[in-house]
Amino acid sequence: MTLTNQVSSEWHSFYSIGGGRLSYSSFANDLATFQNMIVRYQCDPVILDLGAGSGELTNLFLGKGIRVVAAEPDRVARDVLICSLRNGICCIDPRDTEALARDGEMYDGVLAVRSLNHGSVEDVKAALLSLSRLVNRGGYLFLYVATDNDFRLVQGKRVDKLVYEPLDGPEKGIQHVFFSFAQLIDLLEPQFAVVHHRIDEKCVPTESAYFEGYSQQARDDMIDRGLVSSHHVFIAKRTDKC
Numbered sequence: 001m002t003l004t005n006q007v008s009s010e011w012h013s014f015y016s017i018g019g020g021r022l023s024y025s026s027f028a029n030d031l032a033t034f035q036n037m038i039v040r041y042q043c044d045p046v047i048l049d050l051g052a053g054s055g056e057l058t059n060l061f062l063g064k065g066i067r068v069v070a071a072e073p074d075r076v077a078r079d080v081l082i083c084s085l086r087n088g089i090c091c092i093d094p095r096d097t098e099a100l101a102r103d104g105e106m107y108d109g110v111l112a113v114r115s116l117n118h119g120s121v122e123d124v125k126a127a128l129l130s131l132s133r134l135v136n137r138g139g140y141l142f143l144y145v146a147t148d149n150d151f152r153l154v155q156g157k158r159v160d161k162l163v164y165e166p167l168d169g170p171e172k173g174i175q176h177v178f179f180s181f182a183q184l185i186d187l188l189e190p191q192f193a194v195v196h197h198r199i200d201e202k203c204v205p206t207e208s209a210y211f212e213g214y215s216q217q218a219r220d221d222m223i224d225r226g227l228v229s230s231h232h233v234f235i236a237k238r239t240d241k242c
């Protein structure tokens with residue numbers, strides 16, 4: 001997916017209002033499993049953090065002594081990321097997934113956490129297909145994307161069956177694609193073997209800061225939907241079976 005000026009300016013406002021400091025505690029065990037697989041595969045691995053945002057995961061892996069390339073197309077996010085960097089070996093790359101894939105550089109592990117379910121279905125499919133060009137054969141992908149049970153699925157303008165564009169709130173104007181398990185398997189399996197899958201679900205408290213900036217109608221719709229934040233956690237090994 002090539003980030004259009006419009007899309008990157010939407011992320012720009014997300015980070016300008018302080019968005020992006022997202023927690024990973026609910027999938028910390030999955031990240032540890034991914035790390036174990038990577039270091040068994042390669043003794044001094046390099047990880048690509050795709051859509052690194054303000055860098056929480058980049059810093060997690062740097063703190064474990066792993067080399068990281070943090071790819072983040074949004075300038076405001078990159079500034080936050082650079083200021084927050086821990087000691088360790090880290091390169092910052094301003095390109096998006098497709099531009100990186102065209103370059104031919106490959107990594108022992110690729111993290112795509114909450115970064116590849118934005119844009120149209122075609123954009124997201126193109127970005128997911130690019131992943132195989134970024135992961136070394138035998139290396140691992142960690143993919144974290146919203147499921148079709150996520151509470152935000154009703155929020156804003158419906159663009160397609162599983163695509164919504166929030167009309168207010170911190171992610172205003174950014175299209176979100178919500179995936180079923182079967183859709184993701186179809187996209188991943190030609191190049192990857194799924195070695196781990198879990199649904200990460202948690203209740204979002206009604207008083208959460210997340211709801212600041214939403215209209216009452218948007219809040220009510222999300223409350224009716226059940227306020228369950230729901231993401232697929234995939235770890236997949238690049239095999240190229242076909």
Ligand SMILES: C[S@@+](CC[C@H](N)C(=O)[O-])C[C@H]1O[C@@H](n2cnc3c(N)ncnc32)[C@H](O)[C@@H]1O
Binds near residue numbers: 021073115127
């Ligand atoms: C919700 S934030 C997630 C940040 C971080 N991964 C986390 O979980 O905290 C999504 C980020 O993905 C980036 N992004 C969106 N589309 C992308 C693409 N095609 N390739 C790389 N990054 C992308 C955006 O610039 C944004 O910073």
